Amino acid sequence: QKEVEQNSGPLSVPEGAIASLNCTYSDRGSQSFFWYRQYSGKSPELIMFIYSNGDKEDGRFTAQLNKASQYVSLLIRDSQPSDSATYLCAVKRGGADGLTFGKGTHLIIQP
C-alpha cells in the first residue's frame, strides 16, 4: 500500500520564523521525494526534490530526508506571508509509476 502522510494543519507560523513541514511514507522502496506548493485555486508547482539521505538547500528552503525513519521534511527559513499555501509531499517508487501525493499541509504565515 502506497501511503504518504502529512499533518493537514493549518500550521500557523509568525513572519520571519522557520516553518517546519513533515511527511512520512510507508513504502521502503520509495526512491525520490518531492515538495510541491499549491496556492488556493491554483495548480501545484514543484519547489524541492531530494533523492539521498541528508539535507538539500535551495535559497530559503531546505529538504531533509531520512530513509531509515521513512520521513522527509521541508524547512522554510525567514517565512514570508507569500509562503502561505498548501504544501504537498510526493513520493515516487522505483520503476514506471506516477507520484503518490500526501493530502497536504496548509501553512499560514502570520504578518
Place this chain on the structure above:
Amino acid sequence: DVKVTQSSRYLVKRTGEKVFLECVQDMDHENMFWYRQDPGLGLRLIYFSYDVKMKEKGDIPEGYSVSREKKERFSLILESASTNQTSMYLCASSRTFGSEKLFFGSGTQLSVL
C-alpha cells in the same frame, strides 16, 4: 515556459453522460498524467502514459479510460459519469522517464449532477 492546457476550467454534466477532458502540452514531453483532487483526499493518480498509444493505470482507474493518439495530447474519458466523479481534474506532464518535475495544467472542475 512549459504550458499544459486543459480545455475547460469548469464543466457541468449529467449522470450517465460520456465526458471527455482534454489536455495538451507544448514542450514535447514524453510523460503525461491525470490526477483528481478532492478535499480531504488530496491528489490521486488516475492514469498515466509514457508514450503515444501507451497507458498505465494509476491508483483509482475505475470508471475512467484514457487516450493518447498524439504525443502532445492526453484525454481522460468518463464513460458514464456519476456524481462521485465530481472533482477537480488535473493534467500534468514531465520531460522524460524518471523525471518527476511535473508541470500541471490549471485544472478542470467537473460537476456531475
